């Protein structure tokens with residue numbers, strides 16, 4: 001990837017966690033609630049949290065991404081989104097070309113809202129489609145149908161969005177490569193700028209995890225997950241998409257998710273809202289995943305933090321390796337040496353040689369990166385650097 005041309009930046013970003021959903025999907029472990037009565041109170045608290053954070057840190061950097069995640073941010077009223085964006089524009093230096101992403105759920109977004117999102121300056125949509133198979137959507141407990149997903153995408157295009165990402169999930173129980181291929185074909189036919197494809201995971205504290213423990217769900221076998229991963233890579237790259245991170249594909253380098261790329265490059269970001277995390281000046285903190293705690297703390301003049309830690313050098317180094325190797329760009333050897341004062345290849349000679357010998361990694365120019373085969377086993381491989 002050409003870093004100059006790619007939509008990658010080292011300026012900090014802003015993440016906003018909007019903790020409301022119309023329905024709670026059984027596999028999801030993101031913090032959200034379905035009672036939306038406190039939505040107005042939440043928006044007020046979000047502004048207070050932001051203001052308080054700015055008082056604690058003197059911040060004069062220019063930010064170039066705002067990411068509305070959740071939850072289902074498209075459930076916010078237009079006036080609420082407008083209030084938040086206006087506040088951010090007043091309190092932060094925002095780059096002229098600031099990427100402003102809104103996650104949206106096809107089953108919980110009125111069509112009329114789309115042109116208004118655009119008018120507010122939102123310039124990127126991330127649509128949680130997950131599958132183009134109605135049976136699979138029902139299994140995932142999504143509230144939309146395939147038809148609604150396609151209509152939502154088309155309405156977004158019509159509203160003028162020229163940077164749209166789709167999220168898909170694979171390796172569902174009983175899913176076959178044929179049904180998955182059908183979803184990928186439908187996705188590609190819409191010609192989105194970006195596709196994220198994740199394998200279904202069973203996170204503790206989710207209904208799916210409990211069903212798995214009771215053997216009510218049989219997960220896809222590990223070798224099937226691998227097959228799905230490789231198939232996805234092959235299908236999307238053959239259809240002109242660049243596989244730039246384990247789960248992310250783009251039609252062009254200019255449409256790399258600038259905000260998400262910050263996480264892989266350890267670029268500082270500030271997160272606001274219940275369960276949001278921040279990384280700033282080598283410090284990481286996170287808010288408690290609870291709206292009532294969030295509102296209570298802020299009403300009492302306190303920040304709603306759950307934990308705060310200063311990353312030691314060893315953690316920073318491991319995270320640097322862990323995050324960089326998730327990208328197809330891989331790890332820049334000179335940058336590693338500049339940051340940590342030692343050579344990556346010498347420090348990890350044994351693992352590096354083993355990975356190269358087994359075809360799981362390679363040295364390309366001044367970078368060390370995983371091969372396609374290595375990417376498929378990414379999580380396993382990265383544990384070896386701990």
Ligand code: SF4
Nearest residue numbers: 021024025028070071
């Ligand atoms: S809509 Fe998204 S955030 Fe909400 S419960 Fe479903 S998967 Fe989770």
